[in-house]
Amino acid sequence: MIDLDPAPRPQSLTLTFFGIHVLGRDVALSSGCVIEIFERVGVTEEAVRSTLTRMVNRGLLDRHRQGRRMYFGLTPRAVAVLRDGHDRVWSTGAVNRHWRGQWTLVGFSLPEAWRRQRHDLRSRLTWGGFGPLQNGLWVAPGEADVAALLGDLGLDAHLRVFRGTVLEPTEVAQVVETAFDTGAIAAGYRAFLERWSGPADRPDDPLRRQLLLHTDWLELVRRDPHLPAEHLPADWPAIPAEELFRAIAREVAAAAGREAARLMETVPTG
Known part of the structure; x- marks a missing residue:
């Protein structure tokens, strides 16, 4: 089993699941299926219910009651957050190779x-x-x-x-060194590589693996200021880390999607 240190917060895991399996669909999920899904990543029922309530209070989820059941769907604010995360992961990427000096x-x-x-x-x-x-x-x-x-x-x-743009006597390297902790950023990517490189330690459950992988990666890229590659070391660990993330994400996508579809209980919101 992969141990994430620190363990991902229930809200981060919830956003990950909704971002992969709900974003773009006009549906809400029952609290019961959310509890069942997150039980497999070690989140208790109490923590799930508390997280759903906090996310409603923060404007990230809407409640939808159907009879005695409660369902939770994405708000416009949450949709914006999730689309930003999707862009950072799949479009922007972890390595800034196209910086134009601005x-x-x-x-x-x-x-x-x-x-x-x-x-x-x-x-x-x-x-x-x-x-x-x-x-x-x-x-x-x-x-x-x-x-x-x-x-x-x-x-x-x-x-x-x-x-x-930077002008003399200031150098870009000075700006990068002063404003950003590149050592901590690099350490995060190296830790990701260490956590996810060993096949013997990977979770067997594809949905669990997908949730942990995407949550771990998104936390990294959201802390990464996307510094220009030309001003970073040649062995910058974001490059192999991103390759590993994308390889595992592709590997688990189909099986995780089938498992999510089996577990999801939804009602339309549109």
Whole structure:
């Protein structure tokens, strides 16, 4: 059995399952089948019910009652999150080979008392691939859509957004080294390779294996700022890690899909 360290959160596993097997379909899943599905990855019934309630409260799931049964479907917000994750995994990829020298910069100054707003802003910037270059100035490689990333935080008056290139005496390597912890990013990919390379340790259940694999990989790529490959070491571990992920994902897709279809109890939402 593969041991993920740390173990994936139930919400991450739930988003993974909905992203693979529900996204693009106008259906909701019964709480009972969700409980049965996640039992195979070690999530208790209590944890599943608690997670579903929290996801409803966070605007990620809608409840649909049919008689005495409760069903859960994706909200527009969840659909946007899952499509972003799908794009990061299958379109953007883990390696930035097409960088054109552009950086997006976000400067901000918030009142000292706005601790929650500052935390939310920094969390959102990190999610969007930004790193702190210096106090109050964050950068991301490429042309980041800051309006889409930060627009709902209500902080526009406190933000200054720019796009440009690095000029002497600054070097791109300095920006990468200062704003991003490349050592930690690389360590994450190496740990993924170690966890998933040994065939003797792989779960036999294809659906379980799919859920753990995709959740593990998505957590990695969402923490990866997609730094330009030309400014990273030649042996950057994201390259073999992505090849391994895609190979295993293809290997388990058909059998996991059949098992998911067997277990899913749905009602239409459209």
